Amino acid sequence: MFRLEAKKPSLCKSEPLTSERVRATLSVLKGVLTSCYGPSGRLKQLHNGLGGSVRTTSQSSALLANLSVTHPILKILTTSVQNHVSCFSDCGLFTGILCCNLIENVHRMGLTPTTAIKLNKHLLSLCTSYLKSEVCGCRIPVNFSSTQILLCLVRSVLTSKPACMLTRKEIEHISTLILRAFLLTIPENTKDHIILGKSIIVPLKGQRVIDSTVLPGILIEMSEVQLMKILPFKKSDSFKVALFRVSLSGDLSDTGEGTVVVNYGVSLENAVLDQLLNLGRQLVGDHVDLVMCQKVIHPSLKQFLSMHHVTAIDRVGVALMEPLSKMTGTQPIGSLSSISPSSYGSVKDLCTEKFGFKWFFHLIPNEETVCSLLLGNRNDTVWDELKLTCETALHVLQLTIKEPCVLLGGGCTETHLAAYIRHQTLNKPESILKDGWCTQTELQLTTEAFCSALESLTGSLEHDGGEILTDMKYGHLWSVQADSPSVVHWPDLLSRCGCGLYSSQEELNWSFLRSAQRPFAPQPCLPHEAVGSANNLTLDCFTAKLSGLKVAVETANLILDLSYIIEDKN
């Protein structure tokens, strides 16, 4: 604290949010995030100006990881979004844009940060309790007996990432694959709690998207020459597998802190090799068919094993060890002698696969909890984006299994929620006002700031100059083409709402989202028949969106609460 060395004094700025520069940078960041949002979002190309790879993306995780922000406030915002994404994979842009909107709105309305922060918290708790309640009109319970909703969820994730450049047909194909890959990771015989398996994404760069596929088991890429060496496999129902964690290269293990003196003429290499060959003999004696090693296998041992028709694969790598041991039921062996028979596992079959110019060694398990998703794409950078999207989709499915419900997508949840909050604070303000630390006006203003932050978030789904409408019954979102005539019969122009649940043929009243609305109570409790009949819904992950909402409000509150910034200039 009390320093003796000369350090440069820090720079201290008061009320950072009032500065024009900060607001300008915030709005630039908001612009970047907003323009990426949604299925028709614009793509961003990231390159470093010195050559090297170029990344085309519209996803927050790729975008923010490569964006270097300098201002501390922006740093808080972006790290908060990144942390959210690393927990939930989805709803990163949602979180970022909502946070920016909230900060901007509170400032625009000239609210004092102190009350705005407290009220934001209250409004957030209104939102979360509504979203979690049974009467929530924008939540659908997931029925695992049909894949309908899960498929819609995956499809929504894929559609919302335009940088994957998928056609409609490809989207259908990939979403089916993802769902299949996910279902393969669910073990068949479940006890009290499910331990999900793993789906490994294998790159098939250079292949068409439509050639992508899902295979049960694990694929290990090999050169053709290597693969030909271990061929042919013998025919059998089941193959016995040994998986080594310890290196089989014949190197001497740790000899301790003291010195080891080796007399002249004593060859430790030979001694170790002898040991390895003994091990080989034991493996052959135990009728092992496949030996795999995380590290390197000594060529002599390999030779010995192949002479006895035992397939040996080395340099598997630490990443594959866990899925391999899980799939085959082996215990990774750490000893060079006396292997317990219980550490062997088995696979159902071994075969080779060829995709394009790539050869794979394929292990087919007895019980399928590990699968490989072979993902093809002609373009490297698009493949990266597609892989990230698939991972997001798989993660979203996992989250949905934990909390079996989904939210309506396409902006409908946000507009519905905004309508609900408006109505609640107007008709039941007592719960918030009873403590007397804020006035009715402050409450109304903050509500307006909060709700318009949610609504302008949905407004950013529209990038082509169209208009956004909301109906006065369900509070859903409807969008109109840009070049539509001004005065028309609305049901002719609109077809379905953002999430696809309601059609315009119902008797509804519409109003522009940007115009002042009279508050109304959006209809709670989704009708079950509506959910059952609609087969092309846009859906969002419940857990990710709820947490995104909370994180966005919390981060906005945090930034609004700042009175000083102390920048260390050392």
Place this chain on the structure above:
Amino acid sequence: MAAAGSVKAALQVAEVLETIMSSCLGPEGRQILCTKPTGEVLLSRDGSRLLEALHLDHPMARVMVACVSSHLRKTGDGAKTFIIFLCHLLRELHAVTDKGKDSFISKNIQTHERHWKNCCQWKYISQALLTFQTQILDYVMDHYLSRHFLSIFSSSTEERMLRRSSFELLLETYFCGRVGRNNHSFISELMCDYFFKCMACESEFEEVFELVDDYFVELNIGVTGLPVADSRIVAGLVLHRDFSVYCPADGDIRIVLATETIQPVFSTSGSEFILNSEAQFQTSQFWIVERTKAIMKYLQTQNVKLLLSSVKQPDLVIYYAELNGISVVECLSSEEISLIQRITSLSPFVLPQASSHHEVLNTAVVKFCKPLILRSKRYAHLGLISTCSFIPHCIVLCGPVQGLVQQHEDALHGAFKMLQQIFKDLDLNYMTQISDQNYTSNPLIYKTRESNQSSELVNDSIQRTYQGIDVKNKDELAKTQTYLKVYSNVVIPSVELEACISCSTPKVTPTDTYQADKTLRCLSANPRMIDDHDPFIVSDPTTDSTTENTRIEISYKNVLITKIAGIGNMLPERCKSLEVSSSQSYCFSSIPAGCVLPVGGNFEILLHYYLLNYAKKSQRSEATLVSVIIANALLSIPQILYKSKKGNHSFPQIYIRTLRALQANQPVVSSQTGLESVSGKYQVLTSVLQCLTKILTIDLVISIKRQPQKIHDQDSEEEL
């Protein structure tokens, strides 16, 4: 280069610091964002952290920061209050001297000379401050303020019990000043829950404080990317490592602790292993494998299901552990190991000597052991069964960004430090501590001095025993200090008991929550006694030269306190009459552990009121002046706290209401719930006064090329 050190320069510095500090003071305070040179971003409302982050350059500022940090080392709290007090004191002083300046100028003295004159004046004031601190302040604290004190303990018996309600109020106040506005009630509830869950029995809370403070890092896990509200308490200990091998197990799970690799090695350090043949090598390797196998087998027969290791175990050990169904957690830090040892009193596993497995294996039982997944990171979660008064629990702190998680961690850690301060056990080092912390009031000194002079209370024998102890006799002083240690524990129990019995008469009940509260009235001294001493204090300083330095003042105190303690102990049969007066006067001269006041500037307004009252009565001009200055500066804190309040809750309203209540001798009603420690506040005040005297005594700041210390590699930097 030299610059005149003046109040003005110090005031300018303090004002800048004050604007920053006041923005984050109290429940309405806001956050401050600090960036580090590494690019990390930290949110903070912690005064010491902010001062540190500022990297202040100004010499005056450095003096202040040094004073704050030495204060914090002692108490761990109150940096913001410190700066604000200091600033207002300087402002008041500046205003006072500005008035007097005209007379100086009119005398038309040369500027340089005037500066020196000024400095002499400052020195004079600084001595007056010192006298104030040691004489008036403590007197006022004891005689007037103490009647408003509340206690955090539920009863005044010797067994001190914590009351949850007042504990919560105390924490709430602390977190109001440390974490963001939306989170303080949540964090304070979390902390309260945590504390009561960890405590095995009510009376041994101090051990829990100490342990949590020592192992705070190991006992909490930060998770970023989740909302703050997802923070929670988990039962058991969460190790910041994943299982190397995990074998699900239930029932009787035993654990062992290893601090070395279980697999034997060829040669240990300092020894030599000579290999003569290949066969020998193979046999020894075979032996190693067999040995490891045997040890792991043995562990399995002892029902060991989990091996905790501070080092990385070889593949061989991992393999055999898995074969025997033993889970393994490797690479534990030494702190984690010692925490586990402290909780379970388990000693590390010693490798059994060759083939004899008869040694008793040290194991401990755990309720469960399972992986815990937080934000896709896996941790080992153990349900340790405690053998001490701490029941292991961990706090999982969530937040959207690391900076916020860090802030909450710091605040929680600070809260444990603060509680340790409040509940410091005064039973053993009561006397020494008092003399260290200047709790003993000087009225005591006067009292005894008075009694010496008038020889009413002190009889001849005592005088004879302590004849040698004259005020400046250092040798005797050392001797009496040894007495002090010996007698202190004998005297206190009775003293405390008496204090409790005699002092519990009137009750101050500010709000309904405190109804059950037994207000510890530290002073129930009858008005007669006070009356007796009042004139004395007024008249006393005349006999005492004001230039007497502090050290002598303090030594006075030590001597005299010990004297009384000695009286109580050495002359038990004669002290019947004495004891009443001596022990009373003694026990009143401290702020007992767990003394609190309602939050919201109560301490400051009360002290302000009593100081002004005192100043009115006092005849000496300096004492009056200093008391008024300090009394006015004290109001700065409540002024800032109520800044944003309007109407009935605005500062003037509250101030007037409190004063009226005090004048009418009615209980002071506080509008806010929440409690804060009296001793903490008191310590801030004394530290500020010391800092101020330090600043005032500087007349010239000389900047030098070299460091005063001999740090050579830094010298070069300085010259650049």
